[in-house]
Amino acid sequence: MERDIVQRAVAGVKYLVGLQLVSRVLTFVLNVLIVRHVDKEVFGAYSVQQQLLLSLVLFLSREGLRRACQRVGEAGTGVEGAERRRHATEQIVQLAWLCIPCSVVIVPVVCGMFTLRASPEEARIPGYAASMYICAAGAVVELLSEPLYCVSQYFQLYRARMLVEAAAVLLRCAASYVLAIHFQLGLLAFAWAQVVYGATLIVGYTVYLTFSFPGFSVSVLVPFQAGRRVDGRLLRFALAYTWQSLQKVVLTEGDKIVLWRIESLVSQGVYSVVFNLGSLAARFVFQPVEEVCFTAFARLAGAAAAGAYCCFRFRFNS
Helix, strand or coil: CCHHHHHHHHHHHHHHHHHHHHHHHHHHHHHHHCCCCHHHHHHHHHHHHHHHHHHHHHHHHHHHHHHCCCCCCCCCCCCCCCHHHHHHHHHHHHHHHHHHHHHHHHHHHHHHHHHCCHHHHHHCCCCCHHHHHHHHHHHHHHHCCHHHHHHHHHHHHHHHHHHHHHHHHHHHHHHHHHHHCCCCCCHHHHHHHHHHHHHHHHHHHHHHHHHCCCCCCEEEEEEECCCCCCCCHHHHHHHHHHHHHHHHHHHHHHHHHHHHHHCCHHHHHHHHHHHHHHHHHHHHHHHHHHHHHHHHHHHHHHHHHHHHHHHHHHHHHC
């Protein structure tokens, strides 16, 4: 089993590097096409402020739960094969759904930060406040796909992630271009494109898992069914990882927070273009390797802990 985990991890790097390549190329092409057709202030608000809002909502709502879902044990249920996969899937789904209650608390706070404290320059952008609320709604739509994502990540279905997320990025870019250029929606175009992205993730993961993953059923996704409880051990993991995520988001998004508060929207747009170009190598290589390694190490650690537990029970019962 350990060898299978490592082999899937090595193959996963290839898929995730391909996903990063497709995602970054499409985003770069979109920015090139749009930057000359929209106001510089609108592009700055989209590339820094909307992205910062999305990062804060998504990262704080789900990152700790994502990490904890990878620590679901491989054994300890007394069953094998399909039954064991079903049990692991149920545990993951129950834990992953907690991101929705978390977002209910986080979204109003983050939206208030951007809308209630908007500068005069930001307030002059048509639909600025509405775009932030729609963007936050798009983040919640994306969070609805989180149980599906966690299941695919736990079972190392990297090909599913590449196909689904590449399609979602493509549709988001297409929606942004059409709404911004042809319908002249300005900042609202990018917010609605985020809703399209989240909806595509839900449909894509559901279709892929239903037809390509043995034993998967949409009924498993029903949250908090009778007889199912969230594992207390996984909750403790989630709390610990969430605290780490809070520290990480300050370090990774601190530059955007500073820009948002002290720089003009034009400067924010220029910074975003330069930053995205300068970080291509890190995003192409190191981010996929980090994600694959974390999943593989978490699975190996869970398998080792479960094996030790089963060995202890065997000796105790003997």
